[in-house]
Amino acid sequence: MEKIMVPVSRDEIVKAISRFPKKDLRSFLIELELLLQEEKKLTARYVAAKELDKLSGLISIGGDAVVDAEKIYD
Numbered sequence: 001m002e003k004i005m006v007p008v009s010r011d012e013i014v015k016a017i018s019r020f021p022k023k024d025l026r027s028f029l030i031e032l033e034l035l036l037q038e039e040k041k042l043t044a045r046y047v048a049a050k051e052l053d054k055l056s057g058l059i060s061i062g063g064d065a066v067v068d069a070e071k072i073y074d
Contacts (some may be wrong), residue, residue: 020028046056 017025017028
């Protein structure tokens with residue numbers, strides 16, 4: 001399935017959703033929540049052991065794991 005990006009303002013989206021029949025709104029919100037959960041999933045990327053040396057020094061981080069994790073994931 002090909003993803004298509006269309007510039008739509010937040011107001012246009014809210015206006016379109018407000019026109020949904022109430023009986024369809026609940027299922028739409030459930031589908032939206034599932035979509036948001038899918039987008040947050042991380043996928044593992046495997047690298048051959050001989051390639052790991054190329055990754056060494058790619059990121060320089062200090063000694064505070066909490067601060068470092070926030071820098072990476074924010």
